[in-house]
Amino acid sequence: MASRALVLSVLLLLAADFSPAANPAVAQTVSVPGALDVNTNGSIQIPGVTVSPNGTVNGNGYSTDAEDGSVTVDGTTYFPNGTIVNADGQVITPTTNVDGSVSAGGFTVYPNGTVTSSDGTAVNPDGGVTFPGGLNISTGGGGGGVIQTPGFTVNPDGTVAVNQASPSTSKPAGSLASPARMVTSLLVLLVFLLVA
Known part of the structure:
Protein backbone atom coordinates (compact mmCIF):
# COMPACT_ATOMS: atom_id res chain seq x y z
CA MET A 1 0.00 0.00 0.00
CA ALA A 2 2.86 2.38 0.85
CA SER A 3 4.52 1.70 -2.51
CA ARG A 4 1.30 2.60 -4.33
CA ALA A 5 1.16 5.87 -2.40
CA LEU A 6 4.79 6.53 -3.39
CA VAL A 7 4.13 5.94 -7.06
CA LEU A 8 0.95 8.04 -6.94
CA SER A 9 2.81 10.89 -5.23
CA VAL A 10 5.57 10.83 -7.83
CA LEU A 11 3.10 10.77 -10.71
CA LEU A 12 1.18 13.69 -9.17
CA LEU A 13 4.42 15.65 -8.90
CA LEU A 14 5.24 14.84 -12.49
CA ALA A 15 1.87 16.30 -13.47
CA ALA A 16 2.54 19.55 -11.57
CA ASP A 17 4.63 22.38 -12.97
CA PHE A 18 7.44 23.72 -10.76
CA SER A 19 9.47 25.34 -13.55
CA PRO A 20 10.39 29.03 -13.24
CA ALA A 21 8.70 29.70 -16.61
CA ALA A 22 5.36 28.67 -15.13
CA ASN A 23 6.02 30.80 -12.06
CA PRO A 24 7.49 34.05 -13.43
CA ALA A 25 7.28 35.82 -10.05
CA VAL A 26 9.88 33.43 -8.62
CA ALA A 27 13.38 34.88 -8.90
CA GLN A 28 15.65 33.45 -6.20
CA THR A 29 13.98 30.33 -4.79
CA VAL A 30 11.36 27.95 -6.12
CA SER A 31 9.17 26.89 -3.20
CA VAL A 32 6.44 24.33 -2.86
CA PRO A 33 4.69 25.03 0.47
CA GLY A 34 5.52 22.35 3.01
CA ALA A 35 7.52 20.34 0.49
CA LEU A 36 10.81 21.78 -0.75
CA ASP A 37 12.87 24.83 -1.70
CA VAL A 38 15.21 25.00 -4.70
CA ASN A 39 17.85 27.64 -3.92
CA THR A 40 19.85 29.76 -6.37
CA ASN A 41 23.08 27.96 -5.38
CA GLY A 42 21.50 24.77 -6.72
CA SER A 43 20.87 23.16 -3.34
CA ILE A 44 17.46 21.69 -2.63
CA GLN A 45 15.94 21.68 0.84
CA ILE A 46 13.17 19.44 2.12
CA PRO A 47 12.20 19.42 5.79
CA GLY A 48 15.09 17.49 7.34
CA VAL A 49 17.01 16.94 4.08
CA THR A 50 19.36 19.12 2.00
CA VAL A 51 20.70 18.04 -1.39
CA SER A 52 23.72 20.05 -2.61
CA PRO A 53 24.56 20.63 -6.29
CA ASN A 54 27.54 18.26 -6.05
CA GLY A 55 25.24 15.40 -5.03
CA THR A 56 25.93 15.48 -1.28
CA VAL A 57 22.80 14.60 0.72
CA ASN A 58 22.29 15.52 4.40
CA GLY A 59 19.35 14.67 6.62
CA ASN A 60 17.67 12.45 9.18
CA GLY A 61 20.91 11.40 10.89
CA TYR A 62 22.83 10.56 7.73
CA SER A 63 24.83 12.21 4.97
CA THR A 64 26.47 11.10 1.77
CA ASP A 65 29.59 12.74 0.37
CA ALA A 66 29.54 12.83 -3.42
CA GLU A 67 33.27 13.56 -3.62
CA ASP A 68 34.77 10.72 -1.56
CA GLY A 69 31.79 8.34 -1.74
CA SER A 70 31.49 8.07 2.04
CA VAL A 71 28.21 7.54 3.87
CA THR A 72 27.80 8.86 7.43
CA VAL A 73 25.05 7.47 9.65
CA ASP A 74 24.57 8.80 13.19
CA GLY A 75 28.18 10.01 13.29
CA THR A 76 29.80 6.83 11.94
CA THR A 77 31.40 7.23 8.49
CA TYR A 78 31.69 4.34 6.02
CA PHE A 79 34.19 4.81 3.18
CA PRO A 80 34.11 2.84 -0.10
CA ASN A 81 37.56 1.37 0.63
CA GLY A 82 36.15 -0.33 3.75
CA THR A 83 37.41 2.14 6.36
CA ILE A 84 34.87 2.86 9.10
CA VAL A 85 35.37 5.81 11.46
CA ASN A 86 33.41 6.67 14.64
CA ALA A 87 32.21 10.20 15.38
CA ASP A 88 35.16 10.59 17.80
CA GLY A 89 37.63 9.67 15.02
CA GLN A 90 38.27 6.10 16.19
CA VAL A 91 38.67 3.59 13.36
CA ILE A 92 36.33 0.60 13.84
CA THR A 93 37.79 -2.83 13.16
CA PRO A 94 35.34 -4.44 10.77
CA THR A 95 34.79 -8.08 9.83
CA THR A 96 36.25 -9.13 6.48
CA ASN A 97 33.95 -11.57 4.68
CA VAL A 98 34.89 -14.41 2.30
CA ASP A 99 33.75 -12.39 -0.74
CA GLY A 100 36.11 -9.54 0.18
CA SER A 101 33.40 -7.30 1.60
CA VAL A 102 33.79 -5.62 4.97
CA ALA A 122 22.29 -0.27 -1.30
CA VAL A 123 24.27 2.84 -2.24
CA ASN A 124 26.05 2.03 -5.51
CA PRO A 125 29.51 3.29 -6.53
CA ASP A 126 27.99 5.71 -9.07
CA GLY A 127 25.83 7.31 -6.37
CA GLY A 128 22.66 5.47 -7.31
CA VAL A 129 20.47 3.97 -4.59
CA THR A 130 18.60 0.66 -4.71
CA PHE A 131 15.84 0.10 -2.15
CA PRO A 132 14.13 -3.14 -1.08
CA GLY A 133 11.07 -3.78 -3.24
CA GLY A 134 12.64 -2.84 -6.56
CA LEU A 135 12.95 0.96 -6.47
CA ASN A 136 16.19 2.08 -8.12
CA ILE A 137 17.44 5.67 -8.47
CA SER A 138 20.44 6.13 -10.79
CA THR A 139 22.27 9.41 -10.25
CA GLY A 140 25.55 8.86 -12.05
CA GLY A 141 27.32 6.84 -14.71
CA GLY A 142 25.42 6.02 -17.88
CA GLY A 143 21.99 5.98 -16.22
CA GLY A 144 22.02 9.42 -14.61
CA GLY A 145 18.62 10.59 -13.48
CA VAL A 146 16.72 7.36 -14.13
CA ILE A 147 14.13 6.35 -11.51
CA GLN A 148 12.96 2.75 -11.84
CA THR A 149 10.30 0.83 -9.95
CA PRO A 150 8.63 -2.46 -10.83
CA GLY A 151 5.76 -0.35 -12.23
CA PHE A 152 7.37 2.49 -14.18
CA THR A 153 10.59 4.15 -15.33
CA VAL A 154 11.27 7.91 -15.39
CA ASN A 155 14.02 8.72 -17.90
CA PRO A 156 16.41 11.72 -17.87
CA ASP A 157 14.66 13.17 -20.94
CA GLY A 158 11.41 13.39 -18.96
CA THR A 159 9.61 10.44 -20.53
CA VAL A 160 7.72 8.07 -18.25
CA ALA A 161 7.49 4.45 -19.36
CA VAL A 162 4.98 2.11 -17.73
CA ASN A 163 6.53 -1.31 -17.08
CA GLN A 164 3.94 -3.99 -17.77
CA ALA A 165 3.45 -7.24 -19.66
CA SER A 166 1.95 -5.42 -22.66
CA PRO A 167 4.04 -2.96 -24.71
CA SER A 168 5.13 -0.01 -22.59
CA THR A 169 3.82 3.48 -23.21
CA SER A 170 5.47 6.79 -22.57
CA LYS A 171 4.52 10.44 -22.26
CA PRO A 172 6.29 12.87 -24.59
CA ALA A 173 9.12 14.83 -23.01
CA GLY A 174 7.32 18.14 -23.60
CA SER A 175 4.52 17.15 -21.25
CA LEU A 176 6.84 17.10 -18.26
CA ALA A 177 7.72 20.79 -17.81
CA SER A 178 11.44 20.68 -16.97
CA PRO A 179 14.44 18.83 -15.49
CA ALA A 180 13.52 20.62 -12.24
CA ARG A 181 10.42 18.43 -12.07
CA MET A 182 12.65 15.35 -12.37
CA VAL A 183 14.71 16.53 -9.40
CA THR A 184 11.52 17.33 -7.47
CA SER A 185 10.13 13.85 -8.07
CA LEU A 186 13.42 12.25 -7.04
CA LEU A 187 13.55 14.22 -3.82
CA VAL A 188 9.95 13.48 -2.90
CA LEU A 189 10.67 9.79 -3.41
CA LEU A 190 13.68 10.06 -1.11
CA VAL A 191 11.66 11.86 1.57
CA PHE A 192 8.91 9.24 1.49
CA LEU A 193 11.50 6.49 1.77
CA LEU A 194 13.31 8.21 4.63
CA VAL A 195 10.10 8.83 6.58
CA ALA A 196 8.62 5.37 5.92
Whole structure:
Protein backbone atom coordinates (compact mmCIF):
# COMPACT_ATOMS: atom_id res chain seq x y z
CA MET A 1 0.00 0.00 0.00
CA ALA A 2 2.86 2.38 0.85
CA SER A 3 4.52 1.70 -2.51
CA ARG A 4 1.30 2.60 -4.33
CA ALA A 5 1.16 5.87 -2.40
CA LEU A 6 4.79 6.53 -3.39
CA VAL A 7 4.13 5.94 -7.06
CA LEU A 8 0.95 8.04 -6.94
CA SER A 9 2.81 10.89 -5.23
CA VAL A 10 5.57 10.83 -7.83
CA LEU A 11 3.10 10.77 -10.71
CA LEU A 12 1.18 13.69 -9.17
CA LEU A 13 4.42 15.65 -8.90
CA LEU A 14 5.24 14.84 -12.49
CA ALA A 15 1.87 16.30 -13.47
CA ALA A 16 2.54 19.55 -11.57
CA ASP A 17 4.63 22.38 -12.97
CA PHE A 18 7.44 23.72 -10.76
CA SER A 19 9.47 25.34 -13.55
CA PRO A 20 10.39 29.03 -13.24
CA ALA A 21 8.70 29.70 -16.61
CA ALA A 22 5.36 28.67 -15.13
CA ASN A 23 6.02 30.80 -12.06
CA PRO A 24 7.49 34.05 -13.43
CA ALA A 25 7.28 35.82 -10.05
CA VAL A 26 9.88 33.43 -8.62
CA ALA A 27 13.38 34.88 -8.90
CA GLN A 28 15.65 33.45 -6.20
CA THR A 29 13.98 30.33 -4.79
CA VAL A 30 11.36 27.95 -6.12
CA SER A 31 9.17 26.89 -3.20
CA VAL A 32 6.44 24.33 -2.86
CA PRO A 33 4.69 25.03 0.47
CA GLY A 34 5.52 22.35 3.01
CA ALA A 35 7.52 20.34 0.49
CA LEU A 36 10.81 21.78 -0.75
CA ASP A 37 12.87 24.83 -1.70
CA VAL A 38 15.21 25.00 -4.70
CA ASN A 39 17.85 27.64 -3.92
CA THR A 40 19.85 29.76 -6.37
CA ASN A 41 23.08 27.96 -5.38
CA GLY A 42 21.50 24.77 -6.72
CA SER A 43 20.87 23.16 -3.34
CA ILE A 44 17.46 21.69 -2.63
CA GLN A 45 15.94 21.68 0.84
CA ILE A 46 13.17 19.44 2.12
CA PRO A 47 12.20 19.42 5.79
CA GLY A 48 15.09 17.49 7.34
CA VAL A 49 17.01 16.94 4.08
CA THR A 50 19.36 19.12 2.00
CA VAL A 51 20.70 18.04 -1.39
CA SER A 52 23.72 20.05 -2.61
CA PRO A 53 24.56 20.63 -6.29
CA ASN A 54 27.54 18.26 -6.05
CA GLY A 55 25.24 15.40 -5.03
CA THR A 56 25.93 15.48 -1.28
CA VAL A 57 22.80 14.60 0.72
CA ASN A 58 22.29 15.52 4.40
CA GLY A 59 19.35 14.67 6.62
CA ASN A 60 17.67 12.45 9.18
CA GLY A 61 20.91 11.40 10.89
CA TYR A 62 22.83 10.56 7.73
CA SER A 63 24.83 12.21 4.97
CA THR A 64 26.47 11.10 1.77
CA ASP A 65 29.59 12.74 0.37
CA ALA A 66 29.54 12.83 -3.42
CA GLU A 67 33.27 13.56 -3.62
CA ASP A 68 34.77 10.72 -1.56
CA GLY A 69 31.79 8.34 -1.74
CA SER A 70 31.49 8.07 2.04
CA VAL A 71 28.21 7.54 3.87
CA THR A 72 27.80 8.86 7.43
CA VAL A 73 25.05 7.47 9.65
CA ASP A 74 24.57 8.80 13.19
CA GLY A 75 28.18 10.01 13.29
CA THR A 76 29.80 6.83 11.94
CA THR A 77 31.40 7.23 8.49
CA TYR A 78 31.69 4.34 6.02
CA PHE A 79 34.19 4.81 3.18
CA PRO A 80 34.11 2.84 -0.10
CA ASN A 81 37.56 1.37 0.63
CA GLY A 82 36.15 -0.33 3.75
CA THR A 83 37.41 2.14 6.36
CA ILE A 84 34.87 2.86 9.10
CA VAL A 85 35.37 5.81 11.46
CA ASN A 86 33.41 6.67 14.64
CA ALA A 87 32.21 10.20 15.38
CA ASP A 88 35.16 10.59 17.80
CA GLY A 89 37.63 9.67 15.02
CA GLN A 90 38.27 6.10 16.19
CA VAL A 91 38.67 3.59 13.36
CA ILE A 92 36.33 0.60 13.84
CA THR A 93 37.79 -2.83 13.16
CA PRO A 94 35.34 -4.44 10.77
CA THR A 95 34.79 -8.08 9.83
CA THR A 96 36.25 -9.13 6.48
CA ASN A 97 33.95 -11.57 4.68
CA VAL A 98 34.89 -14.41 2.30
CA ASP A 99 33.75 -12.39 -0.74
CA GLY A 100 36.11 -9.54 0.18
CA SER A 101 33.40 -7.30 1.60
CA VAL A 102 33.79 -5.62 4.97
CA SER A 103 30.98 -5.52 7.56
CA ALA A 104 30.44 -3.43 10.68
CA GLY A 105 27.56 -1.73 12.43
CA GLY A 106 24.84 -3.15 10.18
CA PHE A 107 26.58 -2.00 6.98
CA THR A 108 28.64 -3.91 4.44
CA VAL A 109 31.13 -2.25 2.08
CA TYR A 110 31.97 -4.25 -1.06
CA PRO A 111 35.24 -4.06 -3.04
CA ASN A 112 33.46 -2.24 -5.90
CA GLY A 113 32.40 0.54 -3.51
CA THR A 114 28.78 -0.55 -2.99
CA VAL A 115 27.50 0.00 0.56
CA THR A 116 24.53 -2.03 1.81
CA SER A 117 22.58 -1.71 5.04
CA SER A 118 20.90 -4.43 7.08
CA ASP A 119 17.47 -3.47 5.62
CA GLY A 120 18.64 -4.22 2.06
CA THR A 121 19.19 -0.64 0.89
CA ALA A 122 22.29 -0.27 -1.30
CA VAL A 123 24.27 2.84 -2.24
CA ASN A 124 26.05 2.03 -5.51
CA PRO A 125 29.51 3.29 -6.53
CA ASP A 126 27.99 5.71 -9.07
CA GLY A 127 25.83 7.31 -6.37
CA GLY A 128 22.66 5.47 -7.31
CA VAL A 129 20.47 3.97 -4.59
CA THR A 130 18.60 0.66 -4.71
CA PHE A 131 15.84 0.10 -2.15
CA PRO A 132 14.13 -3.14 -1.08
CA GLY A 133 11.07 -3.78 -3.24
CA GLY A 134 12.64 -2.84 -6.56
CA LEU A 135 12.95 0.96 -6.47
CA ASN A 136 16.19 2.08 -8.12
CA ILE A 137 17.44 5.67 -8.47
CA SER A 138 20.44 6.13 -10.79
CA THR A 139 22.27 9.41 -10.25
CA GLY A 140 25.55 8.86 -12.05
CA GLY A 141 27.32 6.84 -14.71
CA GLY A 142 25.42 6.02 -17.88
CA GLY A 143 21.99 5.98 -16.22
CA GLY A 144 22.02 9.42 -14.61
CA GLY A 145 18.62 10.59 -13.48
CA VAL A 146 16.72 7.36 -14.13
CA ILE A 147 14.13 6.35 -11.51
CA GLN A 148 12.96 2.75 -11.84
CA THR A 149 10.30 0.83 -9.95
CA PRO A 150 8.63 -2.46 -10.83
CA GLY A 151 5.76 -0.35 -12.23
CA PHE A 152 7.37 2.49 -14.18
CA THR A 153 10.59 4.15 -15.33
CA VAL A 154 11.27 7.91 -15.39
CA ASN A 155 14.02 8.72 -17.90
CA PRO A 156 16.41 11.72 -17.87
CA ASP A 157 14.66 13.17 -20.94
CA GLY A 158 11.41 13.39 -18.96
CA THR A 159 9.61 10.44 -20.53
CA VAL A 160 7.72 8.07 -18.25
CA ALA A 161 7.49 4.45 -19.36
CA VAL A 162 4.98 2.11 -17.73
CA ASN A 163 6.53 -1.31 -17.08
CA GLN A 164 3.94 -3.99 -17.77
CA ALA A 165 3.45 -7.24 -19.66
CA SER A 166 1.95 -5.42 -22.66
CA PRO A 167 4.04 -2.96 -24.71
CA SER A 168 5.13 -0.01 -22.59
CA THR A 169 3.82 3.48 -23.21
CA SER A 170 5.47 6.79 -22.57
CA LYS A 171 4.52 10.44 -22.26
CA PRO A 172 6.29 12.87 -24.59
CA ALA A 173 9.12 14.83 -23.01
CA GLY A 174 7.32 18.14 -23.60
CA SER A 175 4.52 17.15 -21.25
CA LEU A 176 6.84 17.10 -18.26
CA ALA A 177 7.72 20.79 -17.81
CA SER A 178 11.44 20.68 -16.97
CA PRO A 179 14.44 18.83 -15.49
CA ALA A 180 13.52 20.62 -12.24
CA ARG A 181 10.42 18.43 -12.07
CA MET A 182 12.65 15.35 -12.37
CA VAL A 183 14.71 16.53 -9.40
CA THR A 184 11.52 17.33 -7.47
CA SER A 185 10.13 13.85 -8.07
CA LEU A 186 13.42 12.25 -7.04
CA LEU A 187 13.55 14.22 -3.82
CA VAL A 188 9.95 13.48 -2.90
CA LEU A 189 10.67 9.79 -3.41
CA LEU A 190 13.68 10.06 -1.11
CA VAL A 191 11.66 11.86 1.57
CA PHE A 192 8.91 9.24 1.49
CA LEU A 193 11.50 6.49 1.77
CA LEU A 194 13.31 8.21 4.63
CA VAL A 195 10.10 8.83 6.58
CA ALA A 196 8.62 5.37 5.92
